[in-house]
Amino acid sequence: MIKTDKKPTNPEYLNRNIYSPHRTVTCEKCGAVLYYESISDTHVGEFGARYITCPYCDNEILTEEEGIIITVDNLEEEYFTDFTKGVEIDFDKVKKWIEIAVKCLEQNHDESYYITSSGNTFVCVFRGDGDECDYYVLWCPYGYKEVELKQKF
Numbered sequence: 113m114i115k116t117d118k119k120p121t122n123p124e125y126l127n128r129n130i131y132s133p134h135r136t137v138t139c140e141k142c143g144a145v146l147y148y149e150s151i152s153d154t155h156v157g158e159f160g161a162r163y164i165t166c167p168y169c170d171n172e173i174l175t176e177e178e179g180i181i182i183t184v185d186n187l188e189e190e191y192f193t194d195f196t197k198g199v200e201i202d203f204d205k206v207k208k209w210i211e212i213a214v215k216c217l218e219q220n221h222d223e224s225y226y227i228t229s230s231g232n233t234f235v236c237v238f239r240g241d242g243d244e245c246d247y248y249v250l251w252c253p254y255g256y257k258e259v260e261l262k263q264k265f
C-alpha cells in the first residue's frame with residue numbers, strides 16, 4: 113500500500129482521495145484526509161463504534177468499520193457519550209423539566225420514571241414510595257445532585 117508522510121504542497125491535490133474510500137476518513141474539524149490499513153488501526157469509542165484519532169487535531173473520526181456490541185461484561189469508560197462539554201442549561205430550565213416530569217408521572221401512574229436531557233445536563237425523576245418521598249430527582253449538570261420531592265395536593 114502507498115503511504116505518505118507529507119501532504120502535497122499544491123493545494124489542488126490536498127483533498128484528492130488516493131486510497132480506498134472505506135479505509136479513508138476526512139477529519140471534520142481540521143480537514144485532513146487520513147487513511148489506515150486495517151481495523152487494528154482503529155479503536156472502539158462512543159456507542160461501541162470504531163474511530164481514528166486525527167494526528168493533526170486529536171479529533172475522534174468515525175470510521176465505517178463494524179463496531180462492537182456493548183454489554184456489562186465488556187463495558188469500558190470510553191464507550192460512554194461524554195456531555196461535559198455540551199451547552200450549559202440554566203437552573204430555571206431544569207426546574208421546568210422537573211415540573212413537567214412530575215406532572216407526567218402524576219398523570220401516568222404506570223410510569224416509574226421520567227428522563228430529560230439536553231446540552232451538558234441530565235435530569236431523571238423517579239417515582240418514590242409515597243410515604244417518605246413521592247419523587248426522587250437526579251440532576252446531573254457536571255456531576256451529581258439530587259432532591260427528594262413530596263407530591264403536590
Ligand SMILES: [Zn+2]
Binds near residue numbers: 139
Ligand atoms: Zn483533524
